[in-house]
Amino acid sequence: MGAITFSIEKKLTGALGRAGILTTPHGTVRTPAFVPVGTLATVKSITPEEIKALGAQIVLANTYHLYLQPGEAIMARAGGVGKFMHYDGPTMTDSGGFQVFSLGFARGHGVTKVLKKTEKRLSRDEQQGGHAKLVSVDEEGVTFMSHIDGSTHRFTPERSIEMQENIGADIIFAFDECTSPLLSREKMEASLKRTHRWAKRSFDAHTRKDQALFGIVQGGRYPDLRKQSAEYIASIDFDGFGIGGSFDKDDMTTIVGLVNEILPEGKPRHMLGIGEIEDLFEGVKRGIDLFDCALPTRIARNGTLLTANGKKDILKAEYKERFEPIEKNCGCYTCMNYTKAYLHHLFKANELLGYRLATIHNLYFIVHLVDAMRASIIDGSFFDLKKEFLAKYR
RNA sequence: GCGCAGAUGGCGGAGCGGCCAAUCGCACUUGACUGUAAAUCAAGCGCCCGAACGGGCUACGCAGGUUCAAAUCCUGCUCUGCGCA
Numbered sequence: 001m002g003a004i005t006f007s008i009e010k011k012l013t014g015a016l017g018r019a020g021i022l023t024t025p026h027g028t029v030r031t032p033a034f035v036p037v038g039t040l041a042t043v044k045s046i047t048p049e050e051i052k053a054l055g056a057q058i059v060l061a062n063t064y065h066l067y068l069q070p071g072e073a074i075m076a077r078a079g080g081v082g083k084f085m086h087y088d089g090p091t092m093t094d095s096g097g098f099q100v101f102s103l104g105f106a107r108g109h110g111v112t113k114v115l116k117k118t119e120k121r122l123s124r125d126e127q128q129g130g131h132a133k134l135v136s137v138d139e140e141g142v143t144f145m146s147h148i149d150g151s152t153h154r155f156t157p158e159r160s161i162e163m164q165e166n167i168g169a170d171i172i173f174a175f176d177e178c179t180s181p182l183l184s185r186e187k188m189e190a191s192l193k194r195t196h197r198w199a200k201r202s203f204d205a206h207t208r209k210d211q212a213l214f215g216i217v218q219g220g221r222y223p224d225l226r227k228q229s230a231e232y233i234a235s236i237d238f239d240g241f242g243i244g245g246s247f248d249k250d251d252m253t254t255i256v257g258l259v260n261e262i263l264p265e266g267k268p269r270h271m272l273g274i275g276e277i278e279d280l281f282e283g284v285k286r287g288i289d290l291f292d293c294a295l296p297t298r299i300a301r302n303g304t305l306l307t308a309n310g311k312k313d314i315l316k317a318e319y320k321e322r323f324e325p326i327e328k329n330c331g332c333y334t335c336m337n338y339t340k341a342y343l344h345h346l347f348k349a350n351e352l353l354g355y356r357l358a359t360i361h362n363l364y365f366i367v368h369l370v371d372a373m374r375a376s377i378i379d380g381s382f383f384d385l386k387k388e389f390l391a392k393y394r
Numbered sequence: 395g396c397g398c399a400g401a402u403g404g405c406g407g408a409g410c411g412g413c414c415a416a417u418c419g420c421a422c423u424u425g426a427c428u429g430u431a432a433a434u435c436a437a438g439c440g441c442c443c444g445a446a447c448g449g450g451c452u453a454c455g456c457a458g459g460u461u462c463a464a465a466u467c468c469u470g471c472u473c474u475g476c477g478c479a
Contacts, residue, residue: 039430060429098429107431114428134431147431178429216429244429273429294430301433302426317422347433348421355433 016287080168104135
């Protein structure tokens with residue numbers, strides 16, 4: 001008897017998309033669903049009551065960050081991350097694998113995991129971590145320098161799982177290496193093989209049966225490696241799957257399709273760290289059940305608001321006297337009660353409430369959008385919704 | 395009326411003979427942000443030409459002057475603040 005169950009309610013015709021129901025020890029998640037990111041056991045600037053009120057069903061925290069601060073032992077003694085942060089809904093933790101990338105290669109090269117068209121020409125064969133400041137990878141695991149105090153720390157698949165068991169989320173992830181999109185095929189392949197070995201080690205190290213463990217598919221931008229990865233990861237009896245970056249912006253969606261063709265239909269699929277609106281539609285269409293992403297909350301704190309007409313920068317002077325909600329028909333707490341002019345003022349004055357209100361709006365927007373996708377799968381209008389929404393959004 | 399201090403780009407405020415179209419902050423504009431080292435970061439911000447290197451023009455209250463060279467020194471004027479009458 002696993003920690004979670006997953007059932008499919010309705011499938012798209014002519015595509016891999018589906019609406020499902022995921023049950024966890026801390027509640028049910030109707031999928032597809034957007035998962036707010038709460039890296040340090042907090043969705044930055046808002047309370048668990050607000051997380052729920054805006055419609056989110058599950059939260060993702062981060063192992064690397066919680067290990068450094070306040071330490072996984074604190075989480076274990078608190079009774080798990082959910083209890084610690086006063087959130088009684090479903091939770092998941094990332095393994096720390098992403099930090100191999102974000103604290104390593106990404107910093108050395110100034111790239112993000114989604115390669116834009118203009119960056120393609122940068123492609124070159126450089127060893128991942130070659131310019132890294134805080135990370136080095138070997139067969140056994142990863143050595144990190146703390147970004148907080150520079151102290152050295154060692155993560156292995158076994159350690160990651162142990163830490164995640166201590167942190168105690170409902171769903172945990174295998175320890176993987178998130179590679180750079182600039183990585184050459186040879187390096188990518190070597191990294192992938194290692195990630196596969198780490199996946200097996202993660203699986204073998206997992207002991208808590210009240211926690212589900214998801215394996216992670218890698219393979220970068222290479223379709224054949226992605227297929228290979230999906231096949232291998234699917235061959236292990238994981239409770240579900242994560243699909244990890246990096247991608248090429250142009251073929252991210254086709255790669256997701258390839259992978260989901262292979263992954264067993266009856267288990268949930270989580271697309272790690274993807275949250276652009278277009279990508280969400282494409283992911284849902286191709287059978288993704290869960291998305292987490294720091295984007296909506298981060299850009300909220302930087303003053304960018306998501307609207308049906310695209311992103312809006314509330315810092316711009318044009319909002320100074322717009323005494324109207326961000327979105328007329330938005331049901332979020334922010335739009336129900338505050339105006340653009342007020343948000344603009346809060347941001348100009350660096351007032352804390354601004355970050356909160358913007359975060360609430362952006363999360364509400366994206367959570368409800370994915371919910372709408374779910375509803376549209378059930379009533380058969382997904383492709384209409386996609387077309388109409390994106391036409392307006394762009 | 396006398397004395398002292400000061401007038402610099404949208405604002406505040408540096409600079410006090412050449413490296414000054416002028417540091418910096420704010421404001422403004424544009425961009426970025428995808429498993430969060432991000433309440434962050436990057437670029438621009440007198441006018442004109444140029445893809446770019448760059449070039450031209452107008453500018454540091456106003457008018458003169460000294461000097462090869464002035465936002466910077468001198469003289470007068472105007473205005474502002476403070477003190478004394």
